[in-house]
Structures are given as C-alpha cells and as structure tokens.
Amino acid sequence: AYNSLAGVLHSAGRTGEAEHMLRQGIEYWRRAGDRRGLASALSNLGIIACDAGDYDAAERLGLEALELRRELGHPGSIAISLENLATVALRSGRLEEASERFSDALARYVALDEPDGVATCLEGFAALAAQRGDPETAVLLMALRERPLERGRNLSREEYLALATRSGTMQPPQLTSRERDVLHLLVSGDSNKEIARRLRLSERTVNGHLTSIYRKLGARGRTDAVALAFRTRIQ
Numbered sequence: 094a095y096n097s098l099a100g101v102l103h104s105a106g107r108t109g110e111a112e113h114m115l116r117q118g119i120e121y122w123r124r125a126g127d128r129r130g131l132a133s134a135l136s137n138l139g140i141i142a143c144d145a146g147d148y149d150a151a152e153r154l155g156l157e158a159l160e161l162r163r164e165l166g167h168p169g170s171i172a173i174s175l176e177n178l179a180t181v182a183l184r185s186g187r188l189e190e191a192s193e194r195f196s197d198a199l200a201r202y203v204a205l206d207e208p209d210g211v212a213t214c215l216e217g218f219a220a221l222a223a224q225r226g227d228p229e230t231a232v233l234l235m236a237l238r239e240r241p242l243e244r245g246r247n248l249s250r251e252e253y254l255a256l257a258t259r260s261g262t263m264q265p266p267q268l269t270s271r272e273r274d275v276l277h278l279l280v281s282g283d284s285n286k287e288i289a290r291r292l293r294l295s296e297r298t299v300n301g302h303l304t305s306i307y308r309k310l311g312a313r314g315r316t317d318a319v320a321l322a323f324r325t326r327i328q
Contacts, residue, residue, distance in 0.1 A: 095121070096133050103141060112141055132161035136174060143177070148185040155181060172201035172210055179217055183224070192221055208241040215241070233280050237319070268309060275302045280319050 095118030102111035115138045122131035139154030159174035179194030195217045202210030219234035268276065271292075278288045285303070289296045303318075312318035 096130070096137060099134075099137055103137075108141060108145065112138065115141070128161045128165055129167075132158045132165070132170065132174075135161070136170075136177060139177060139181070143181050143184060146184075148181055151181045152178065152185075168201055169205055169207070169210075172198045172205065172207070175201065176210070176214060176217070179214075183217060183220055188221060188224060191217070195221070212238045212241040233277070236280060268306065272302050272306050272309075275299060276306055276318065279303070279306075279315065 095114055099111040099114040099118070102108075102114060115134045118134040119131060119138070122128075122134060135154050136158040139151045139158060142148075142154060143151035155174060155178045159171065159178065162170040162174050175194050175198035179191045179198060182188075182191035182194060195214050199211060199214040202214060215234050215238040219231045219238065222228070222230040222234060274292055275288055278291060283291065285296055285299050288294075289299045292299070294302075303315075306312070307314065307318055310318055
C-alpha cells in the first residue's frame with residue numbers, strides 16, 4: 094500500500110507526499126525485516142531523487158536496493174535496479190557507466206524475455222547516443238524500441254541477444270549514402286523486396302548493397318546488422 098500510494102502521488106505531481114509515504118514504508122519494512130518491500134521502497138525513493146536532480150541520493154538509494162535484490166536473487170528486480178542506476182549515471186553525465194549499466198540490464202531482460210524492459214533500455218541507449226552527438230543512431234534506436242513494444246514476444250530471441258551482446262566501442266564503418274538508405278529500411282523491418290520497391294532498385298541490387306553492408310559492419314546477417322546499426326555510429 095505504501096508503494097502503491099507513493100506511485101499514485103508521484104504520478105500526480107505530489108512528490109513531497111510520495112517521498113513521505115515511501116519513508117514511512119522504509120521504516121516499517123526495516124522493523125519487519127522485509128527485504129523485498131524495503132528494496133522496492135528504496136528503489137522508488139531513488140527514482141524520485143533522480144527526477145529531482147539529487148543524483149547522489151539516487152545513486153545511494155539505488156545501490157542499496159540493488160544489493161538487497163541481489164541477496165534475494167530476483168532477476169527481474171535486479172534488472173530494474175540496474176536500469177534505474179543507468180538512468181542516474183546518464184543524467185549525471187557519467188556516460189560510460191550508464192552504457193555499462195544499460196548493457197547489463199538489457200542482457201538480463203533478454204534472458205527473461207521481457208520486451209518492455211528491452212524497449213526501455215533501447216530508449217536509454219538512444220539518449221546516450223543523443224548526448225554523444227549522434228542523432229542518427231538515436232533515431233535508429235528509437236525506431237528499434239518501437240519494435241519490441243509493437244511485437245512483444247514475436248521479436249526473436251536472436252535479435253534480443255544481438256542487441257544485448259554487441260560492444261559500443263567499434264570504429265564507425267564508412268557506408269555510402271545508398272547503403273545507409275538500405276540499412277535504415279532494414280532496421281525498420283522491411284524485406285529485401287520492400288527495400289527494392291521503396292528505393293526503386295532491383296532486388297539483385299539490394300542484395301549487392303546488403304552484402305557490402307554486412308562486410309563493412311562485420312555482420313553475419315540481417316539480425317546482426319540491425320544490432321550493429323544502433324550500437325555503431327553510421328557514417
């Protein structure tokens with residue numbers, strides 16, 4: 094009830110009341126020895142602190158919640174805590190740390206087959222790309238974010254894994270303008286035939302562009318290329 098009421102109050106903009114409600118809950122759960130409830134309240138209080146720009150408090154509360162959740166061994170809650178801490182790092186300008194935390198959370202959401210979690214992590218990576226001055230990658234990430242939200246469990250596990258395991262430290266490939274057009278449509282989920290129709294090319298020409306794209310990206314195929322597209326700064 095404490096957590097639920099705090100969530101309602103925070104959504105209504107009554108942040109002070111929400112914070113008071115959560116602190117009451119924290120006192121209760123510490124006395125009761127309820128680590129699960131305590132972790133949830135600490136996590137939610139950390140979110141409020143982050144929204145208020147108090148990143149030191151948000152980090153401290155988030156780390157305490159994460160430690161409790163690791164002790165409890167609940168994978169979904171651990172992923173949520175990691176995502177929350179990634180957001181704190183992002184907003185406080187610690188971009189490499191944010192990237193590592195989002196990657197860790199994303200890998201866990203993949204293992205749990207949680208499309209909503211995958212989508213929110215992709216949104217985080219998009220914000221990272223924007224802060225790094227890479228709007229093209231940010232747009233690609235947000236487009237890909239919509240795919241987990243729209244398709245849910247229909248998004249292949251292989252695609253999830255490709256998103257979760259690719260490093261963000263690769264050198265940007267040099268693609269031609271036409272190859273970038275083809276890659277953008279590939280990320281949108283278009284088939285080779287649809288790409289050919291949209292760009293007014295033959296399917297044979299599209300296949301040739303894809304072969305070149307895969308080679309330049311070091312991709313093993315379509316799914317791998319999509320993953321690399323948003324983790325690599327396309328030139």
